Amino acid sequence: MAEPKENPLMEKIVSLCKRRGFIFQSSEIYGGINGFWDYGPLGAELKKNIRDCWWNDMVRRRDDVVGLESSIIMHPKVWEASGHVGGFTDPMVDCKTSKQRFRADQIFFSSVVVDGKTVDYVSVLESERTAEELQEKAETLKRRKAIQGKLDPVRPRDFTEARPEEIPLVPSPATGEPGSLMPPRAFNMMFETYVGALRDESAIAYLRPETAQGMFVDFKAILDTGRVRIPFGIAQIGKSFRNEITPRNFTFRSREFEQMEMEYFISDQDDWEKWHRYWIDWCREWLVSVGVAVAHLSEYNHPREKLAFYSKGTTDIMFRYPFGEQELWGIAARGDYDLSQHAKFSGTSMIYFDEATKRRYIPHVIEPAVGVDRIALAILCSAYNEDQAPDEKGNLETRVVMRFHPRIAPVKVAVFPLLKNKPELVQKAKEVRDLLRPHMTAFYDEAGAIGRRYRRQDEAGTPFGVTIDFDTLGEKPELKDTVTLRDRDTMKQDRVGISDLLPLLLQKIR
Numbered sequence: 328m329a330e331p332k333e334n335p336l337m338e339k340i341v342s343l344c345k346r347r348g349f350i351f352q353s354s355e356i357y358g359g360i361n362g363f364w365d366y367g368p369l370g371a372e373l374k375k376n377i378r379d380c381w382w383n384d385m386v387r388r389r390d391d392v393v394g395l396e397s398s399i400i401m402h403p404k405v406w407e408a409s410g411h412v413g414g415f416t417d418p419m420v421d422c423k424t425s426k427q428r429f430r431a432d433q434i435f436f437s438s439v440v441v442d443g444k445t446v447d448y449v450s451v452l453e454s455e456r457t458a459e460e461l462q463e464k465a466e467t468l469k470r471r472k473a474i475q476g477k478l479d480p481v482r483p484r485d486f487t488e489a490r491p492e493e494i495p496l497v498p499s500p501a502t503g504e505p506g507s508l509m510p511p512r513a514f515n516m517m518f519e520t521y522v523g524a525l526r527d528e529s530a531i532a533y534l535r536p537e538t539a540q541g542m543f544v545d546f547k548a549i550l551d552t553g554r555v556r557i558p559f560g561i562a563q564i565g566k567s568f569r570n571e572i573t574p575r576n577f578t579f580r581s582r583e584f585e586q587m588e589m590e591y592f593i594s595d596q597d598d599w600e601k602w603h604r605y606w607i608d609w610c611r612e613w614l615v616s617v618g619v620a621v622a623h624l625s626e627y628n629h630p631r632e633k634l635a636f637y638s639k640g641t642t643d644i645m646f647r648y649p650f651g652e653q654e655l656w657g658i659a660a661r662g663d664y665d666l667s668q669h670a671k672f673s674g675t676s677m678i679y680f681d682e683a684t685k686r687r688y689i690p691h692v693i694e695p696a697v698g699v700d701r702i703a704l705a706i707l708c709s710a711y712n713e714d715q716a717p718d719e720k721g722n723l724e725t726r727v728v729m730r731f732h733p734r735i736a737p738v739k740v741a742v743f744p745l746l747k748n749k750p751e752l753v754q755k756a757k758e759v760r761d762l763l764r765p766h767m768t769a770f771y772d773e774a775g776a777i778g779r780r781y782r783r784q785d786e787a788g789t790p791f792g793v794t795i796d797f798d799t800l801g802e803k804p805e806l807k808d809t810v811t812l813r814d815r816d817t818m819k820q821d822r823v824g825i826s827d828l829l830p831l832l833l834q835k836i837r
């Protein structure tokens with residue numbers, strides 16, 4: 328439902344993810360469940376590496392950021408204070424005929440105007456080609472209905488902008504026919520559950536729709552541990568849940584996903600724009616350091632008039648996915664709104680006392696918030712590459728290679744005995760694997776021709792391959808106890824001493 332038009336690159340990436348065990352549809356043997364995904368062996372390693380890199384860079388290597396792991400289910404009042412109970416809604420549209428449900432702001436429509444008169448309406452689901460597709464539909468409609476005259480260019484609007492009298496005239500994207508779309512209505516995206524044995528109103532609780540509230544609610548507790556002083560940040564990685572109306576674009580918009588958020592508290596008198604810029608630059612540089620293609624990154628500043636009343640400014644770091652340019656990381660300057668709300672709803676003071684100036688104030692916050700799954704998808708899209716490489720017989724064939732940054736690659740090194748039926752080669756290869764395994768993910772593979780094994784690792788994005796051959800065993804005495812080290816990207820092979828292998832690889836994967 329609501330999938331964009333076929334996208335050859337995206338299809339290749341999705342198919343590789345499934346074939347190689349990066350990402351599967353959740354509960355696939357039961358037909359799947361929309362908006363939920365499982366990460367297979369390679370995907371789980373990839374995600375873990377993303378989380379570890381972020382945690383190391385954001386928390387462990389800084390003096391001014393501390394970590395937190397708050398619970399997923401919190402007191403229901405948290406979500407009243409945060410505004411999620413009242414306002415965390417998307418405008419939703421039902422199609423009576425197909426029973427499909429759409430986000431109103433993802434249905435685009437236009438009147439079809441010929442010689443200045445509206446003769447009909449066309450609609451499409453939002454894509455990179457929304458305007459072009461609407462124009463094509465308008466032209467087809469004019470031809471099909473043999474309408475004479477000059478067609479005006481279409482003027483795309485989203486369905487939230489439809490006037491009441493236009494609603495019955497706009498075709499449903501599901502059926503192509505008008506008359507079945509209902510007026511948009513607000514739909515709260517929080518998943519509800521019950522805490523305890525009673526299933527009544529008083530037991531309702533929510534799966535958190537963001538990790539951020541944990542940092543605000545625990546602000547006082549962390550402050551009271553005495554380790555932190557303004558400016559400082561609280562960071563957390565964890566699952567969030569949103570009952571998205573139209574989960575789509577593979578893992579991009581899911582119903583269960585993981586966030587990495589950090590709340591950076593600053594003085595109410597500090598220059599928030601300076602900190603905002605600092606964190607935008609930090610996030611951008613960090614993305615590049617884990618292999619997100621810099622050429623696909625851009626920034627989008629939310630227009631002032633679309634910001635929440637308390638917000639001072641929000642900038643999104645955008646990534647050009649194969650299905651279009653989309654939000655990857657949002658960096659918001661939220662003033663003192665969140666802490667003030669929790670002070671009001673809980674009755675607990677959120678005032679900070681500044682020892683140096685003897686001033687009391689509610690800190691302001693800068694919030695860089697990102698989804699691990701969106702980063703994983705941006706990394707998969709950045710890494711996907713096809714080139715030409717010689718096969719066993721020296722003929723060029725297309726090679727699919729995932730050019731992951733070594734820091735983030737699920738498997739760092741693959742170890743191969745040249746032949747599997749030579750026990751001395753196998754034994755030596757397993758010794759080399761055991762030497763490397765305590766320090767990095769090392770994969771042992773003896774199945775099939777060596778060229779095939781290289782190809783399999785290229786698809787998995789393993790940056791280094793180590794082959795144990797007869798020279799390793801001393802066939803040429805001067806090469807005894809050396810191996811070949813193959814570089815995934817250049818396919819170049821160097822002879823390296825086994826004793827040099829570990830320090831060399833550790834340096835390369837850092």
Ligand code: GAP
Pocket residue numbers: 536537538539569571578579580581582584585586588654655656657694696697698699700701
């Ligand atoms: N605390 C602020 C907050 O949650 P958001 O823009 O709603 O802001 C932050 O979410 C980030 O979380 C987004 O930039 C995106 O990377 C990720 N994210 C949000 N909704 C998502 C979804 N349905 N599926 C996957 N990732 C999502």
